[in-house]
Amino acid sequence: MTTEGFRVLEEKSLIEYIKSTPSLASKLGNEVENLKIKEVGDGNLNFVYIVISPSxxxxxxxxxxxxxxxxxxxxxxxxxxYFEATALKRQHGLSPKHVPEVYHFDRTMSVIGMRYIEPPHIILRKGLIAGVEYPLLAEHMSEFMANTLFYTSLLYLTTTQHKSAVAEFCANVELCRLTEQVVFSDPYKVAEFNRWTTPYLDSDAEAVWNDKVLKLEVAELKSKFCERTQALIHGDLHTGSVMVTHESTQVIDPEFAFYGPMGFDVGAFIGNLFLAFFAQDGHAEQGNDRKAYKAWIIDTISDTWNLFYKKFTSLWDIHKEGPGEAYLHEIYNDVELWELVKQKYMIDLFHDSLGFAAAKMIRRIVGVAHVEDFESITDLEKRADCERRALDFAKNLMKERRSFNTITDVISTAL
Known part of the structure; x- marks a missing residue:
């Protein structure tokens, strides 16, 4: 993609851009003279503007x-x-309650116009730091993951449909390579942008670099990430990519989307919930030890996997005679065989999810991009203690993931 015709938008030029774009101006009631604009892009990559008119x-x-x-x-x-806009449109079509609608996309300007997810929605990570319970979170996230992963996989699609979609998203290679570097490579070696809570975690970071078994395991996970085109995955499904209220859950920012292993999405979300769990002791204060909230996070982790399993296999049962070519009905129509197929598929997905959860946790402690869950703990010694427990859990999870058969087994090692 060339840079011809591209310019970085700031407030004044953004107003002119909106005025000249009917699909955007109409969403503002064509009242574009007194717009309120706020730049809120606190992420690592993009500029994000909230635009509000009287209408x-x-x-x-x-x-x-x-x-x-x-x-x-x-x-x-x-x-x-382009990949973010395309993924948003497809995921909105598959899970409209949980993905914002896209109003406009300009490929030359790399601009997406979409629904403003209004207050009191906040970034889930911030809610977890504040100790807020979201009773529908597991229900909503399991629904989003089940729908977007199942309907873009060979369990539902023909091989022709699937290969065509894989080919389209293969071009998102630079974002994939960024993930390969920061999740599967840099944390396991001395790298320029790696950081950790020094000096408290100096020996812990070095232990990761010298752990041969851990390196063997992460190599297998990296291969799956690079080679396995199971479904259209969000690719960056952490708690900073979800906005919530008590009644609503919205998944945003799928710019890392491509056809990859389903477990990378499931694992990313569960792994970030575990990060939030281990950070809670650092946010405890007199009169609020956060123990009840830690129990809620654990319940949410458990419910997320168990509900995902239920919803995903239910979709598979509903469409078992459909066009999906992974398991043709005329071959797998025996009841006993059908149950064995689902059990094998889901335990493999479970183990993948645990491995990717561990990888996502490790990179947030000794890699380049950390999480506010820990970073907002101002006492460095206390922060490091929380991070160390999370890191030790993640290392064990990656190495021993195939020995776990239920999410309850996993949780018992975290408590």
Missing amino acids: GSLVIKQAIPYVRCIGESWPMTKERS
């Missing part, structure tokens, strides 16, 4: 040609916005 609202997201949190020394393709 409507929307969000404008623009991809820029470098990693925002690093600077122009780390170039990054703007074409990622």
Whole structure:
């Protein structure tokens, strides 16, 4: 993608852009003279603007040609916005209650205009730090993952449909390579941008670099990430990519989307819930030891996997005579065989999810991009203690993931 016709939008030029774009202006009731605009892009890559008029609202997201949190020394393709817009549209179609609608996409300008997820929605990670319970979170996230993963897999699609979709998203190679680097490579070696809570975790970081068994396991997970085109995955499904209220859950920011292993999405979400769990002791204070909230997080982890299993296999049962070519009905129509097929598929997916959860946890402690769950703990010694327990759990989880048969077994090692 060339940069011809591209310019970075700031407030004044954004107003002119909206005025000249009917699909955006109409969402604002064509009242574009007194817009309220706020830049809220606190992520690593993009500029994000909330735009509000007296008659409507929307969000404008623009991809820029470098990693925002690093600077122009780390170039990054703007074409990622195409994959984000495409993934948003498809995921909204499959899970409309939990994915914002796209109003406009401009490939040249790398601009997406979409629904503004209004207050009191907040980023889930911030709610977890504040100790807020979201009673429908597991229900909603399991529904989002079951729908988006099942309906984009060979369990539902023909091989022709599937290969065509895989080919389209294969071009999102730069974002995939970024994930390969920061999740599966850099944390396991001395790397320029790695960081950790020093000096408290110096020996812990070095132990990761020297752990041969851990390196063998992460190599297998990296191969699956690079080679396995199971379904259209979000690709960055952490608690910073989810906005919530007590009644609503919205999944955003799928710019890392591609056809990859389902367990990468499931694992990313569960792994980030475990990070939130281990961070809670660092947020405890007099009168609130966070023990009840830790129990709620654990219940949410358990419910997320168990509900996902139930919803996913239910969709599979409903469509077992459908067009999906992975398991043709005329071959697998024996009741006993059908149950064995599902059990084998789901235990493999479970073990993949645990491995990817562990990888996502490790990179957030000794890699380049950390999480606010820990970073907001100002006492460095206390923060390091929380991080160490999370790191030890994650290392064990990656190495021993095949020995776990239920999410209850996993949770028991975290308590």
